[in-house]
Amino acid sequence: xxxxILIIACLFLYKMSAIExxxxxxxxxxxxxxxxxxxxxxxxxxxxxxxxxxxxxxxxENFYLHRCALRVLFSxxxxxxxxxxxxxxxxxxxxxxxxxFKYQNWTTSFYGIGNNxxxxxxxxxxxxxxxxxxxxxxxxxxxxxxxxxNFEYAFYNQSDLEQSGYLYTxxxxxxxxxxxxxxxxxxxxxxxxxxxxxxxxFYLTSILxxxxxxxxxxxxxxxxxxxxxxxxxxxDSNNFVLGLMTEFCHSKGDVPFQxxxxxxxxxxxxxxxxxxxxxFLSLRSEIRLKPFEDRFIGKTGYVLFLExxxxxxxxxxxxxxxxxxxxxxxxxxxxxxxxxxxxxxDIGFFKGNYNYHFSFGEAF
Numbered sequence: 001x002x003x004x005i006l007i008i009a010c011l012f013l014y015k016m017s018a019i020e021x022x023x024x025x026x027x028x029x030x031x032x033x034x035x036x037x038x039x040x041x042x043x044x045x046x047x048x049x050x051x052x053x054x055x056x057x058x059x060x061e062n063f064y065l066h067r068c069a070l071r072v073l074f075s076x077x078x079x080x081x082x083x084x085x086x087x088x089x090x091x092x093x094x095x096x097x098x099x100x101f102k103y104q105n106w107t108t109s110f111y112g113i114g115n116n117x118x119x120x121x122x123x124x125x126x127x128x129x130x131x132x133x134x135x136x137x138x139x140x141x142x143x144x145x146x147x148x149x150n151f152e153y154a155f156y157n158q159s160d161l162e163q164s165g166y167l168y169t170x171x172x173x174x175x176x177x178x179x180x181x182x183x184x185x186x187x188x189x190x191x192x193x194x195x196x197x198x199x200x201x202f203y204l205t206s207i208l209x210x211x212x213x214x215x216x217x218x219x220x221x222x223x224x225x226x227x228x229x230x231x232x233x234x235x236d237s238n239n240f241v242l243g244l245m246t247e248f249c250h251s252k253g254d255v256p257f258q259x260x261x262x263x264x265x266x267x268x269x270x271x272x273x274x275x276x277x278x279x280f281l282s283l284r285s286e287i288r289l290k291p292f293e294d295r296f297i298g299k300t301g302y303v304l305f306l307e308x309x310x311x312x313x314x315x316x317x318x319x320x321x322x323x324x325x326x327x328x329x330x331x332x333x334x335x336x337x338x339x340x341x342x343x344x345x346d347i348g349f350f351k352g353n354y355n356y357h358f359s360f361g362e363a364f
Contacts, residue, residue, distance in 0.1 A: 042076075111274060198231045279315055307325075324350060
């Protein structure tokens with residue numbers, strides 16, 4: 001679904017820019033942001049994001065003791081989506097408990113699997129009635145090294161599938177729905193100079209997840225993900241930054257199509273449902289200019305990006321010719337002066353085509 005954040009969000013930003021930052025830090029722990037979007041399949045959608053943060057004002061960096069986010073969307077064609085993400089920090093930053101809950105009854109599209117799955121002539125639409133949840137326990141060994149242990153449960157259910165469509169005729173794993181249960185671990189080395197707006201340093205992480213019959217999962221497979229990020233200052237003010245990222249994802253076994261790695265979901269310039277498969281590889285770069293000053297116009301940042309990637313059924317099927325090169329520009333709007341809640345608007349170009357991306361937070 002393409003999201004169109006309307007002018008009401010910008011007006012809200014303008015109103016908030018008039019409030020002193022000191023006042024915001026101490027008093028404004030609860031925020032409401034209205035959201036309006038539109039897509040051909042779902043029609044107009046209305047809802048909002050509620051954000052609660054208990055901030056530690058004694059620390060200079062962007063830091064919150066506890067936080068909770070709730071997003072609700074309803075469409076004129078009677079679809080709806082609910083997302084709830086609370087987190088809680090314990091023992092003076094040593095541990096963190098967070099959960100993720102999402103339920104959707106929403107229309108979506110599928111275009112096939114692999115590097116050629118981008119033809120709109122093959123598009124099939126159906127309704128996803130999914131429940132996704134995750135429990136995460138984070139242990140901080142130091143301020144830079146941490147581990148996350150997670151348990152994941154999801155229930156997938158589709159309706160209105162086309163019997164002549166790709167999912168049905170190819171008996172794609174997951175098209176009949178089912179239960180997904182798994183456990184995993186993530187190791188993180190975070191040496192960025194800032195958690196939210198880094199201008200130097202690096203970030204490394206690896207994730208291993210296992211979904212097994214022992215946990216009563218209908219889908220048995222494992223997945224591995226590895227990411228590396230590097231940030232280089234291009235000016236003394238640290239507002240001009242080069243960001244680099246590489247990512248490799250691998251899965252093996254009976255992977256449901258809902259859990260494939262979608263190139264379009266990670267690389268800007270494509271529909272987010274394009275190019276799904278079991279293996280994924282990308283290289284990304286971004287030049288960021290972030291004034292983020294007190295004036296309204298100063299609350300905007302700007303980016304230029306160049307990125308490429310591909311997917312494959314097996315690692316041995318990666319080919320140099322399959323890399324898709326995307327370039328584009330974007331803007332960042334800082335919603336609140338003292339925290340990480342920024343609106344991201346990007347437009348990516350690929351071989352004469354383009355695609356808009358509306359979201360919150362940085363791309364990487």
